[in-house]
Amino acid sequence: MTGATTAMAGCVPLAAPALSNEEAEATARLFAALGDPHRVKIVNLLATSPEPVCICNLIGPLGLAQPTVSHHMKKLVEAGLLEREQRGKWAFFSLNHEAVSKLAGLIDLEGKSR
Amino acid sequence: MTGATTAMAGCVPLAAPALSNEEAEATARLFAALGDPHRVKIVNLLATSPEPVCICNLIGPLGLAQPTVSHHMKKLVEAGLLEREQRGKWAFFSLNHEAVSKLAGLIDLEGKSR
DNA sequence: TCGATACATCGACAATAATCGATATGACTT
DNA sequence: AAGTCATATCGATTATTGTCGATGTATCGA
Numbered sequence: 001m002t003g004a005t006t007a008m009a010g011c012v013p014l015a016a017p018a019l020s021n022e023e024a025e026a027t028a029r030l031f032a033a034l035g036d037p038h039r040v041k042i043v044n045l046l047a048t049s050p051e052p053v054c055i056c057n058l059i060g061p062l063g064l065a066q067p068t069v070s071h072h073m074k075k076l077v078e079a080g081l082l083e084r085e086q087r088g089k090w091a092f093f094s095l096n097h098e099a100v101s102k103l104a105g106l107i108d109l110e111g112k113s114r
Numbered sequence: 115m116t117g118a119t120t121a122m123a124g125c126v127p128l129a130a131p132a133l134s135n136e137e138a139e140a141t142a143r144l145f146a147a148l149g150d151p152h153r154v155k156i157v158n159l160l161a162t163s164p165e166p167v168c169i170c171n172l173i174g175p176l177g178l179a180q181p182t183v184s185h186h187m188k189k190l191v192e193a194g195l196l197e198r199e200q201r202g203k204w205a206f207f208s209l210n211h212e213a214v215s216k217l218a219g220l221i222d223l224e225g226k227s228r
Numbered sequence: 229t230c231g232a233t234a235c236a237t238c239g240a241c242a243a244t245a246a247t248c249g250a251t252a253t254g255a256c257t258t
Numbered sequence: 259a260a261g262t263c264a265t266a267t268c269g270a271t272t273a274t275t276g277t278c279g280a281t282g283t284a285t286c287g288a
Contacts, residue, residue, distance in 0.1 A: 019158045024151040032149030036276080037138040040145070044133045055235065065278055070236055072276090089234045089285040100221060107218040150246080169265065179248055184266055186246090203255045203264045230288085237282070244275070252267070258260090 033079035039072050052092035147193035166206035
């Protein structure tokens with residue numbers, strides 16, 4: 001399935017894509033982590049909180065069941081945007097500011113010269 | 115279904131979420147537009163190209179069928195990240211740099227004080 | 229040790245999204 | 259007018275994802 005059936009007749013190909021498949025997939029994974037409104041709210045809550053927040057403090061504001069919140073937290077941690085810290089029976093989460101900066105820089109790269 | 119069944123017993127609620135549902139959904143839509151590796155490649159191609167690019171020049175590098183490329187372009191235009199310009203029978207696309215800057219600013223808001 | 233609490237995992241289900249072939253639309257050429 | 263080319267739309271299919279109830283695991287308190 002290479003596509004490109006008979007459609008691109010008189011078309012001159014541009015320069016080869018600058019991003020590798022792996023780079024594109026990694027970037028997409030990062031953006032996809034923020035592609036859900038509930039996860040955006042979670043990140044916003046953590047960004048506006050001076051202290052780490054536990055899951056039980058997120059269930060109410062989000063209006064989601066506890067397993068669903070756990071699911072979103074896992075996605076955000078796997079994306080590298082959040083850090084998880086166990087305190088007794090509570091799981092506290094905080095923003096990984098380094099990852100957020102890296103994400104912002106990624107967009108700058110995309111919008112400027114690379 | 116308000117969630118919060120019996121689970122959050124001794125939990126003190128934090129401050130109310132700062133983002134409205136509409137804000138969170140709009141932000142998520144923007145990120146979701148970049149949550150696909152092919153769309154990341156498209157944006158990268160447009161960012162590295164000094165001139166607008168037509169769809170027939172994207173089919174080859176992406177390895178996708180023409181309707182699939184059109185589908186991705188539509189998503190990116192709807193997200194406000196791309197601008198579409200008709201030239202004869204060709205459709206040329208270019209980055210909306212303003213939208214990209216706005217996206218970068220959004221992340222800064224999220225990572226800093228808001 | 230026993231019960232309660234906080235969270236994770238599992239299994240299922242529904243909604244969304246990516247993909248493509250077929251076809252329609254619109255523009256240029258002859 | 260007819261044919262060709264670039265793109266959009268449609269319909270169907272498959273894969274992914276968000277959601278929740280039920281259950282498992284670990285920690286704390288009595």
